[in-house]
Amino acid sequence: MLFLLDEHLSPEVARICPPSTAVALRDWRGGAMLGNTDGRLLEEAARERLVLVTFDLATIPALLQEMAASGRGHSGVVLISSRSFAQNDHAAIASSLQALLASIAKDDWTNRVVFLQKKTPAQKSSAPPEEP
Numbered sequence: 001m002l003f004l005l006d007e008h009l010s011p012e013v014a015r016i017c018p019p020s021t022a023v024a025l026r027d028w029r030g031g032a033m034l035g036n037t038d039g040r041l042l043e044e045a046a047r048e049r050l051v052l053v054t055f056d057l058a059t060i061p062a063l064l065q066e067m068a069a070s071g072r073g074h075s076g077v078v079l080i081s082s083r084s085f086a087q088n089d090h091a092a093i094a095s096s097l098q099a100l101l102a103s104i105a106k107d108d109w110t111n112r113v114v115f116l117q118k119k120t121p122a123q124k125s126s127a128p129p130e131e132p
Contacts, residue, residue, distance in 0.1 A: 016094035054079060
C-alpha cells in the first residue's frame with residue numbers, strides 16, 4: 001500500500017515515512033496532478049491503487065458520497081482533522097501513518113475511509129506492557 005499525500009500535506013511527511021510508503025502529490029507523476037479536481041485525483045489514484053491522505057474535510061467527504069451513489073469507487077482515503085494534527089506537525093503525521101500502515105496494511109482498502117488517529121504512547125513501543 002502506498003499513501004498519496006494531497007496538496008495540503010508537506011512533502012516532508014513523505015520524506016519522514018519509510019521508503020516506498022508515501023509520495024507527495026508534488027512528486028507523484030512529476031507534479032502533473034497538482035491543481036486537478038478532487039474527483040480526478042481520486043480516479044487517478046485508484047488507477048495506481050494509491051490511498052489518498054488529505055486534510056480536505058470540506059469537499060472530500062461529500063465527493064466520496066457522490067462517488068458511492070453513482071457506483072464509482074476509489075482506492076481508499078485517510079482523512080486528517082486539523083483538530084487532531086497541525087498541518088506542520090510532519091513527524092506526528094508520518095508516525096501516525098506508519099502506525100496505521102502497520103495495523104491494516106494487508107487489508108483491502110477499496111472504498112475504505114478512515115480518520116487518522118494520533119499514535120498513543122502505548123503504540124510507540126513494540127515491547128509488551130510490564131506487569132505490576
